[in-house]
Amino acid sequence: MKRTTLLGIAVLLVAAVAALAWTLAPRLAASGASATAASAPGAGPAVTVTTVAARREDFALELGATGTVSALNRVEIHPQVSAAITRVHIREGQTVQAGQPLFTLDSRAAEVRVTQAQAQLQKDLATLADAERQLARSRDLLRQDFVSQSAVDTNLSQVEAQAAVVAADRAAIQAARVDLGYARIVAPSTGRVGAIAVYAGSYVTPASPALATVTQLDPIAVSFPVPQRHIGALLASLKSGSGRVTAQLPDARGTLTGTLQFVDSAVDANAGTVQVKAQFANPKQQLWPGAYVDVKLAVGSLPGAILVPQAAIIQGAQAKSVYVVGADGKAQLRTVDVVASAGDVAVVTGVQAAERVIVDGKQNLRPGSPVVEQAAAPSGAASRPGRRAAAASGPQP
Incomplete structure (x- = not known):
């Protein structure tokens, strides 16, 4: 009797184990397949990224610098004889023309x-x-x-x-x-009158301080330093008259375009730069003597350059790289060299024109990851023609 009972219990246990194995088998198979898929390189869920097509176009190189605005002509008005002032014909801040009366002496x-x-x-x-x-x-x-x-x-x-x-x-x-x-003091040139230091009745002599200053504001000059390695290009631009200089107005109020007028005869041995000067039309007096202004001077171009957004470039410990989307829809890591850059665009080697460069979402990628592309906004750097290189990021040696 006991043997029969034990035999029945054993049969029931075997049946229960078989039923449990039958129930868990699909789940274990699925779990194994997932582990195998996870161990495969590049696999995983698709990553949504933003891409921009690399462009091939001529890239103008510009030297960027901070310049100082200076007047082309600034005259201090002094009397030539000793006498009392009988009349002041001008007011402070007034614009005067050449030959216009300023002061009358006794x-x-x-x-x-x-x-x-x-x-x-x-x-x-x-x-x-x-x-x-x-x-x-x-x-x-x-x-x-x-x-x-x-x-x-x-x-x-x-x-x-x-x-x-x-x-x-x-x-x-x-x-x-x-x-x-x-006894009749007139303006030597057209310009703006500065502070007036005397009044009618003041007695002045040739040794007295300046009665006033007349500063020419239109045209006006901007002086700025340029690295000495560009002297050849500067002299060529000066000789041909093709040197175009762009000045960024304060508070992002636009730009003014001037021409290169002067290259200094000596290089600053301490800074390794040469001083140059550009002249700008300034009818609205947007540039003011003594102010600082950001300028850019075109010194050459890179024909047929490959342009990508700077945001796409990954700075590694040894090299720079970008992710591109391959023909199979997966991310590929490319090592690149940055030849020149300006603002949010860079000229690189290692990428072909029309290849889709990943701008956003690259932090979630690894080589071989599947991607889902979204086009970048139309203001993307690589989609805008005519970008120019800043001075500090000119062609690398």
Whole structure:
């Protein structure tokens, strides 16, 4: 009886184990398949990424620098004579034209000197006329043998001496008129008047501080340093007149385009740069002397360059790389060299034109990962033509 009971219990246990194995077999098979798939390289769920097609186009190289705005012409107004100011014709900040009156000085003393010089001239002219008559009379008497030749020579010397006195009188009149002209101070050039340091009634001398300054604002210049390795390109641009310089206005108010005007004759040995100057039309006075401004100077181009967004570049410990989407729809890691860059675009080697470069989502990738592509916004860097390289990121040596 006991044996029969034990045999029945054993049969029931075997049946229960078989039923349990039958139930768990599909789950164990699925779990094994998942583990096998997970161990395969590059497998896993597809990663959503944003891509931009690499473009081939000419890439203009530009040197970027911070320049200093300076006036082409800045004149300090000083009096040439000592006198009191009788009238101020201008106000601070006013724009004046060349020849426009600025100050009037007390000219009464100068007018008196002119009158005195003219009176002295008339007196000496009368004396000269008398000497000439004496010379003519002595010559008549010489022909009649009433006087000697020495008497005639004496009269001739008197005439010549008096003629020199008359010439000196005329020069004195001119000098007096020049002094009189100094009483009227006019603008030497077109420009903007700075602070005025005097008022009507102020007594000024040539040694006094400047009465005012007149600064030319249109056109205006921007000076900035350029690395010495670009001197050849600078001189070529200066000679051909093709040097175009772009200045970024403050507060992102746009840009102004000027021309290269000057390359300095010496290199700064400490900085390894040469100073250059560009000239800009400034009718709206958007550039102000003494201000700093970011400038870019075109120095060449890279024809047929491959452009990708800088956001796509991965900086590794040894090299730079980008992810591209292969023909099989999986991510491929490419090592690249950055030749030049500007803003959000870079010129690289190692990528072909039209290859789809992954910009966003690359942090979730590994080589061989399947991807689901989304096109980047139209403002993507590689989709915009005509991008230019900044100075600090020009062609790598």
